[in-house]
Amino acid sequence: MRYLPLTPSDRAEMLAVIGAPSIDALFVDVPPAARLAGPVDLPPHQGELEVERAMGRLAARNRPAGAGPFFCGAGAYRHHVPASVDHLIQRSEFLTSYTPYQPEIAQGTLQALFEFQTQVASLTGLPVANASLYDGSTACAEAVMMAARATRRSKAVLSGGLHPHYAEACWTLAHTAGVATQRLAAAVDAEAAVIEAIDADTACVVVQTPNVFGTVTDVSAIAEAAHAAGALLVVVTTEAISYGLLKSPGEMGADIAVAEGQSIGNPLTFGGPYVGLFACREALTRQIPGRLCGETVDAEGKRGFVLTLSTREQHIRREKATSNICTNSGLCALAFTIHMTLLGEAGLRRLAMVNHARARLLQGALAAVPGVEVLTPRFFNELAVRLPKPAAAVVNALAADGIIAGVPVSRLDPGGGMDDVLLVCATETTAHVDIADFAEALTRELAQ
């Protein structure tokens, strides 16, 4: 087997040193009844060529986003990732290293994490950021838990504009810990209803902007209302590119900002691995879940970086830890940081503007399709449209024509009575011709 370097004679020599008669002798502690006599019922080993062919056949049964017009967003976005990003994260030294427990020989990973934290803090407009969580949805759930800990309150108000999957992930984590989640009714402009839900039990208000329907909201008033009630404001963003155009959570008064960082540096990959961004006010630092990288000096006084404040973490604090997270999204965070470094402020701003412009073109094209109503008043790069037919059926019909038309709301939030609403998204990868083809196909489909 090509990955196993020990030869039969190595094995014999090693057994001799150990003083064991056989490999079986090393497994004596296994109850005899549980010792498998031979291989389990799975195919035997295969060469690279054979495996590559089998995987290639599976891959060929999927329709890549890049194969034609494509308009899905709703929490995962197709962007162009520069080739150098993927090249760099495949370097052995980044790819095949562990969490940087020995900082003297992990400065590469640590310095990159310190850069990541600084970038995330700048983007969110908040002073402190951690070294990543699994994804945006788990970051959101962790934010709710942190708010509950920090405020010692036990209710979270979830805006009806929050991505339904995020709301479900919050509920799942919160309810077991006795934190109630009050999920407001889904609506394109759901944020308007948030303030009235805040009460004296409220640990935090969770608001997404751009929200799941694409609506961009200034949450300053919500922040004020939350703070007045002693609650924290958690601002969620699923499309990190929007930071390049929109007011940051911090500027609008957020206490905690969480985001899905996939858009920057990371491919779609059917939903994962992604990277959760997590930032907050300084006072909350010691409540932060997950790893933090900090600056220090070595014995010669040279600057260096280490994992720090680890007394928050499970390996030191065990059941009192701020979270159980251990392995997080290091390499995705690195991809984020490299792509962000390539973009820089100028590049990110321009990229965001191109996204916005393409979405406006898409809006214009769809608005012109008979029977289509654009629902989202102010959007970044995605918006909701109402169709005269169930959206899921339209999506399926267009998929047969080679056009992936977007995400039907029904797929996210079945009970919502929004079966005719479709979420569509445009990015810098959306060509003008894609938009034209989509509008044409949609016109045809709706005419039937």
Added chain:
Amino acid sequence: MRYLPLTPSDRAEMLAVIGAPSIDALFVDVPPAARLAGPVDLPPHQGELEVERAMGRLAARNRPAGAGPFFCGAGAYRHHVPASVDHLIQRSEFLTSYTPYQPEIAQGTLQALFEFQTQVASLTGLPVANASLYDGSTACAEAVMMAARATRRSKAVLSGGLHPHYAEACWTLAHTAGVATQRLAAAVDAEAAVIEAIDADTACVVVQTPNVFGTVTDVSAIAEAAHAAGALLVVVTTEAISYGLLKSPGEMGADIAVAEGQSIGNPLTFGGPYVGLFACREALTRQIPGRLCGETVDAEGKRGFVLTLSTREQHIRREKATSNICTNSGLCALAFTIHMTLLGEAGLRRLAMVNHARARLLQGALAAVPGVEVLTPRFFNELAVRLPKPAAAVVNALAADGIIAGVPVSRLDPGGGMDDVLLVCATETTAHVDIADFAEALTRELAQ
């Protein structure tokens, strides 16, 4: 422009330090008539996404060998290259370094070249090998020139089994230097005619095995005849995998062995870049063209490697150099060495055997097709078959059916009167079903 780091203010500062009023002032030496006022008539710069799309469109207009049944050989072979090979040669330190002129900071490249030379010497059964030439055909031409220098004779006998492109490359280089090339008539078993062509003017005999028709020959008798006449024997191999099964050139008395190394570690890439292997007897060492890497010690006595015997080379010897070659095929040689290291003796032997077996299966399947005559008596992984129709037409017809049937001899050697002969090749990448599909389609085509 994303690859150009200087900013306008950098440029201004630099001009100030130089004391030049403008960039134009740095181009004063260019005759005014030749100074272009603006950009040439070509499109302006484009982003990665746009370029990637344009290149993707071009790539999509080619039919990759891996897309279906594929039987071309004739000097370039489709083999499976392990993923780790391509990963390693893309490491910055290998990919973006120059010829190792400063050995203290190029030991990576140099040690790999030393390993390459040792592997090539082992494979060819000869004591000395160089650090690569451009490809098999230029290596062959260089061998002829070296033989002429070494023997001070001016005729090369080229077997009719030598790949026609190789023969043409030899002629091109040799005739300008006053070395005549006597190209014998093409025939499946052309080696039989070589010995009688040797005379007192003969600097070398060039024989290919497996030859361009796939025929494998024991060239020992030719070696004896050549040596008896004071000539050298050059043995050519276009399929390096065959070294894993067949007697080596050195064992059969070759003075010089040259080969195309593409099969090991390198993709087809429409004919290049490839890697020329070049090995010879020790007495010819100082006549070798191209780079040589040698072992030495550093100032502390530690082993290290350097480019050596450079007094053979153009940068020292100029018009008296053994060749004009400078840049060669370093990275392809590295790919060769890494793949060869993965294979090892056991892997190469097995790989060769699988290739041979698949070709025998192909032979069997084609022999059963009505009207097809197998011409090659003993082959490694390719063979010539005679069809009842012009081979080029059959190839074109099958291509339209998605089967790349092989190389018509007419494409290589138009005047040869072998328009009905087809060269077919099978490797480890040829599946049984490919062979069956081919035989079936050929049967159908020939029946028309």
Added chain:
Amino acid sequence: MTVLAVGRPTRPEIEIPNQAAPEGRGHGLAQDEPLIFELDGWDKTGVDLPEAELDASDLGDLVRTSMIGLPGLSEPETLRHYVRLSQKNHAIDLAMYPLGSCTMKHNPRLNEKMARLPGFADIHPLQPQSTVQGALALMDELAHWLKTLTGMPAVALSPKAGAHGELCGLLAIRAALEARGDARRTVLAPVSAHGTNPATAAMAGYQVVEIAQTDDGRVDIADLASKLGPNVAAVMVTNPNTCGLFERDVMEISRLTHAAGAFFYCDGANFNAIVGRVRPGDLGVDAMHINLHKTFSTPHGGGGPGAGPVVLSAALAPFAPAPWVVSEEEGWRLIERNEGEAAQAFGRLCAFHGQMGMYVRALTYMMSHGSDGLRQVAEDAVLAANYVKARLSGALTAAFPDGPCMHEALFDDTWLEDTGISTLDVAKALIDEGFHPMTMYFPLVVHGAMLIEPTETEPKSEIDRFCDAVLRLAAAAKAGDVARFKGAPFTAPLRRLDETAAARKPRLKWTA
């Protein structure tokens, strides 16, 4: 001296006079590399983008006008920056990385290549299921392998790492108990458990009670029996455990657990030791996470991403969270919502369908090894660890000298007594020998723990080189060469780092 509770020093004990920094930043092939924020990139970019066709006037004052504060670098500068940084890391690809409990094995590049096929990397989690049949088939196939290897009837794929898997398992247990109206509040776990176990139990709303350990490093069955009761929801045991030992009495553990009406959660982080040789399903396990980034070789990437699928017993299967895949006549179908066949699901763990990128890599790895190769994995991993234990036991003190260990060998710091040298010092000195140190100060059950996991992908020559280095250090320690340890590392990109200073006044981002 500043030390953590576990006795681990956190700042260098030697003080080296603050030397003048060398002029220039480079020497030989090494470069001191500033942060991107110090590289003068305030008006650069490394991307070329088209002009936007329209502006953002429609957004009014929703638009950010303040400076964000992001430096940009041209592509050559960016590449160089991160290549230079990368060279300051140790990696499996450089030398043995015997970090116990982490299973730092070879990461085949074929897996990386497969994960990058556009058919896997460029598909959206919410595009129509008819357009991702290959992806669903792959998830189904991965599930089949995991179920067969563990002998368990179900698997929840979506957890994003081991700890997330633990949470998934405990939430399934909680849901199963609630479904039968049984609100238990306690989880039992041994002291040797990984920190994620108690942390997860707490997150899942449980109180953690510790189970004692026997002198031979296993669960104390009597203690377990005495603590089991109607309030115990689950027993969490790692097997092979974090001392690198197989829980000999695992059948008894599961029997007692089940008899008490509790569930048996097995931490499967160490599955590498038994894959292909032992099926946890045969041991009475109800739930077990599998770190695909350990046993199935998806790369650790300097701290993730991982993936932590959880295999489940029939009793727990109905409570598994969506999404999962079913194979039907018309093709594969993804069950995404907690309704219909998923009506009892305990909730949702994350936004989409888990770590597809890791699934591709893990399945590629599994298919490459096959049933025979995976069995060999366990055998070679165990062989290598016992070999290390045998070679080092003369000089070091094995924590549990009797009987074989599984995939890792645990030593304590008894052998360092009176030397003035700590486990941390030994770890740092190993860096000067060219190796990544073993895991230190974990598990907590032995003093100054050194946990060495060579894995099956180390050649004997490298294991020998490692053992030789440790033995050299042991001799030096016994000879009183304290400076070699206290000053270590001498040859790494940096000398020993001051963790106390970092924590005392945290600087968590760059500021101008």
Added chain:
Amino acid sequence: MTVLAVGRPTRPEIEIPNQAAPEGRGHGLAQDEPLIFELDGWDKTGVDLPEAELDASDLGDLVRTSMIGLPGLSEPETLRHYVRLSQKNHAIDLAMYPLGSCTMKHNPRLNEKMARLPGFADIHPLQPQSTVQGALALMDELAHWLKTLTGMPAVALSPKAGAHGELCGLLAIRAALEARGDARRTVLAPVSAHGTNPATAAMAGYQVVEIAQTDDGRVDIADLASKLGPNVAAVMVTNPNTCGLFERDVMEISRLTHAAGAFFYCDGANFNAIVGRVRPGDLGVDAMHINLHKTFSTPHGGGGPGAGPVVLSAALAPFAPAPWVVSEEEGWRLIERNEGEAAQAFGRLCAFHGQMGMYVRALTYMMSHGSDGLRQVAEDAVLAANYVKARLSGALTAAFPDGPCMHEALFDDTWLEDTGISTLDVAKALIDEGFHPMTMYFPLVVHGAMLIEPTETEPKSEIDRFCDAVLRLAAAAKAGDVARFKGAPFTAPLRRLDETAAARKPRLKWTA
């Protein structure tokens, strides 16, 4: 002291007592790595292959029975071996690589990605042309860019590197002369020419006569005029020349050359300095090779592969070697044989159609830059070189201080007089500063030449860091700190290597 003819020492001048090798092979992140032949791989393999379905009994004693002698390693061992080796290399991706005449610029990773698309990497040179229309279109497009940028009517793509391109050009000239029955035997070239120029001329059957150089580093026109005559086939001039200077009188050179019935071959290795600003076709050039691996950024890969297309004037175009591509109504057609429209072709340079892999990369690079970006390339490259010249001229001695240079700055060793320090010593000392040395001892026309080419992809900060380092060394040299130079490098993976010993008793392969 052993020196080459050009005055370059080839063995270390200091003798360091042979120290005992350190125990172990690693320290920190560095490993002393043995050869694969020393890694105990005589019965291993890193590939898994199926059983062959049939044997080789049909081949009788054509089969090799002797041992070949190839070690094999498992994949983890192979990966580790070459990753370790790689870290002993300098690279553009690590730091400035100012190797004059070599144009070590940034290599975009997009180019690598495009070259690996199966539609380019997995196509056979002899599959039906109807199945490779995209590849032919790409060659045609590349040809279009090269012709437009040079203002020349034709291009031969197939030469595999610069030297091969020179051969192509001279053979075309030879064929053109022969076609008019004019058998000329001489080629004129300046002393400063790269070694490949005379070597190529000799290979093409010509005698080389040197042209003198003026004090300001250009071709001596009077000398050229005096040597031109009916026996001169071609004048080979590099422009910008190897002293980094533009040949001011290039129009006169071409006029005189043509007047004498000869052809003007221009070595285009330095095209980077003028791309987009000057078209060689406007200067009267008849043939010029373009190193795609210099100006157009295909990576050097530690010594190739490169690609050396040759642009040709109308007079030479008919003699270009096949293959080339023509665009016709039905699509693109590859002319592969020397018949029909290629009947006058001088022959064939290599087996197939040249370096497709490099064509993809170069065209990707060109399209990325566009006409505006390519012009900026030349401007920034020239700016950077003049900046280096300006910054260093105070301390070093510029070989041609008057007027601007083009893309590289040439210094001689006058400034080292009486220091006992050589150009080689300075080069090695630069390694200790973290840089790859400049080109040394080339061109031959100045003593102890140091040729510095920063290229346009170096940020100003890196150029400054380099200049600072050189100035530091200059100060040290003047201060008499000879040890810093003679012992250098101190910080590289190895100390200075003994080239004399290597050449005296060549060991060109490993032996047991």
